[in-house]
Amino acid sequence: MDQLVKSYMYTFDSNSRTMFSLSVLLLTLVLLNFRLLISAETVITCDGFVQRLSCDTGVISVQSATCGRTSSQICSVGRPPSETSNTQCSIDVPAIFKWCNGLRECELNTQGLAPKDPCFGTYKYYTTNYICIPAETSVTCHGGYSYLKCENSRIQINTANYGRTDKTTCSEGRPNEQLQNSNCYSPNALAPVSKSCNGLESCEVFATHTVFTDPCFGIYKYLAISYYCLPPGVRSSLVCEHETSAMTCDDGTVIRIHSANYGRTDSTTCSTGRPASQLAKTDCYALNSQTVVTSGCEGKNSCSILASNSVFSDPCVGTFKYLYISYFCVSK
Secondary structure, rough: OOOOOOEEEEEEEEOEEEEEEEEEEEEEEEEEOOOOOEEEEEEEEEEOOOOEEEEOOOOEEEEEEEEEEEOOOOOOOOHOOOOOOOOEEEEEEEHHHHOOOOEEEEEEEEOOOOOOOOOOOOOOOEEEEEEOOEEEEEEEOOOOEEEOOOOEEEEEEEEEEEOOOOOOOOOOOHHHOOOOOOOOOOOHHHOOOOHHOOOOOOOEEOOOHHHOOOOOOOOOOOEEEEEEEOOOOOOEEEEEEOOOEEEEHHHHHHHHEEEEEEEEEOOOOOOOOOOHHHHHOOEEEEEOOHHHHHHOOOOOEEEEEEEOHHHOOOOOOOOOOOOEEEEEEEEE
């Protein structure tokens, strides 16, 4: 069932300045076979204002995030033509992917959020495309155990962070100085959580710096995990960079993509013969992975897709990557 709804919202920041935020609800897709609700949304926010992403159900999964200008009309009020005429300006913003994925709500100050200025002298805006995926969540304060469970299905970890991304979670009885850093991310949280839990019906993970290292000394941390409960029948494909992923379904059924990432989320997969420098970065995600794989394979009986920078772009230069896809075979 497809629904197309467009909404344009004006909001105000804390200083009572008018902030323009354009939100377009692109698609509501109901997958009746699995009773999953996935909504896709695009949020456009003028440079210097707060971008807000949220999911009524499920968690955020950013599909693409850019900063620049591709239209002379958006975020143009009060701006001279010299600041809005360049419409060939765009750069990816991986920070939005990193900070918002796996959360139900996410607020980001866009000032200085882009890795560099893609067009000096042009007034820019941020465009983020994201979907709300039907994932479970778990938050455990430092020193506790996170218990994950799926009834008659298998756990698939979506995101994991040991650190602090807000000042309220796990804050009771803690002094302010232990809560101030809300930009605290463990660089290796996903790998040990995935290793401990993926493919199991239940698991437990200890929320401590001895497991994840300490990403922000002196800050009271917590372990935040989002995960899927994969129903029976889910299939997966994993190939190293430069190899081709081949997916096939039985006669009378077609491919439905569940998740996809071209990048690297651990240091062991596709590591044979590779120097440590090519394996160290484990928070590497191509923002267009899901879009590219879904566009090329969804609804087909079989499909092949090359794991390469030419197909997905290069999300982490110098890192040897791999393509992981999970999918279902459903009746036509």
